[in-house]
Amino acid sequence: MSALPLSRMRSITWTVLAWSGAVLYPGFLFVTVSNGHGGFEGLEVLISAALTVLVAGLLLRRPVAAHAILALAWTAALMEMPNGAVAGLYLLLTDLGAGYIAATRRRRVSVPVAVLTGFLQVAAVASFMFPSGVFFLTVVLAMLVTWMAGDALRVRWAHAEAMRAQATARAVADERLRIARELHDMVAHSIGIIAIQAGVGGRVIDTQPAEARNALDAIEATSRETLTGLRRMLTALRKDDPAPLGSTPGLDGLDRLAEATRDAGVTVVIRTEGERRPLPPDVDLSAYRIVQEAVTNVVRHAGADECRVTIGYRDGELDVEVADDGRGGVVGTGYGLVGMRERVALLRGEFAAGPRPEGGFRVAARIPLAGR
Structure with a gap:
């Protein structure tokens, strides 16, 4: 059994680390903010930041799951330490997560995620303070703007991908037409000459053997020239680089x-x-x-x-x-x-x-x- 490629091993290692960090993240974050020293001090801050990066890395592959872990972990942290710093980080991280989902997933996924995240944000903040209507409006607008920015990026990327696909399809179609034209122009003339010469040779083979021999010579020369041209064309088509189709005749x-x-x-x-x-x-x-x-x-x-x-x-x-x-x-x-x-x-x-x-x-x- 052959060994796994290095790139595959790296991918597996990163996935294991990311999910391990995701499992540990909510509990460690909760312990960090409730350690009795005001939270976010010393080694706890470094470990929490590292685990946050690991969980954020999951957004690249499992954005909805990673966003749910971030939202739940920071909601619990905010409940344990209800202050402005934790609330600010909570709103920032969850907004960014919802924006990334809007940029990478369809609206039928991103819209419910944004709505639920916004509702969770408002409920979490309102549970420990009595913010004004302006504050609530700011939270909602921040989520809306982030979602719209992510959705706009998704639409732009989708449009660019569609344009690339159309350009590729058009290039393939143009190349097929070019090959078809070359084959037609190369073969049709030669086959026409061969057909006429064969007809002439068949009619005079008994009465004018020399003329029939000339017709056969012309058929041989034309067919050999056509066969050589086809071989050059097939050789060019088999190459990886976009080389011209064989030789290029001119005037x-x-x-x-x-x-x-x-x-x-x-x-x-x-x-x-x-x-x-x-x-x-x-x-x-x-x-x-x-x-x-x-x-x-x-x-x-x-x-x-x-x-x-x-x-x-x-x-x-x-x-x-x-x-x-x-x-x-x-x-x-x-x-x-x-x-x-x-x-x-x-x-x-x-x-x-x-x-x-x-x-x-x-x-x-x-x-x-x-x-x-």
Whole structure:
């Protein structure tokens, strides 16, 4: 049987000491105030203070029980020594105990505790003196203010905890969406290319073996590239640190994208406007993924032989446009357009997609660069 951890042993020791002090506390306090020397002198004061600290420590774990012990012990002490000093300590300690319960427990617990404590305070003080109405009002207000302060702290802590929980849930949701977008953009394009190449190879395998072999080579290259990307992504997800999901492609990879798309039967014409310059990594990745997804849609849905990709480097923004002369595509279905729109929205940009008046389909994004 393994030994208890040091932290566990410390916790057990502290609990035993605290409850031992709680059991001894009422009796020792009563003896202290009735020792015949006016009370609170010499060693009795030190021991009483130490036991008070131990009992107060129980407030951290058993606040209601610790508060009841404090209240009963000091009520008995006040009955034995009815003077102003004992009454002041009694009111102070019980008010603080009720305030702590208000800060750490719900109102259905703290309100009855505060009411009973206040009633006990008034009854205990009234038993040995005849205070004025102002004094009684002061005692009640002190308890009310202490309870309200504790309850306000509880509400503030609860609100802060709720905000932290919401922030955590939002971060998890954002990360899930990010992973979903990366998986979709990485896999959808490759699977689309593979499906088309497989269809081409199946149709010409008997009549054009060389063409079928080219299709198989393209399928192998595309599948290997996709498998490598998935492995990088899974490796990044297994790490403890929030590392990027594998490699981060950018607009420099558009030529390779165009080559793979050309093997699938669609020619991609790339045009650059403005002076080409380095982009922030998130903008570079998003621009590439937008082009990749738009080109994939052209391959899968447009029925066009060509599409045009325009990258515009403007002052303070990047323009991305993918247009074709095909059947016009399908708006509002699947995750491709949703993912593109989300990427642009995260970068505070503008996104538009829809059929062109002259025929075909157009995807356009405007991503701001200023202030990034």
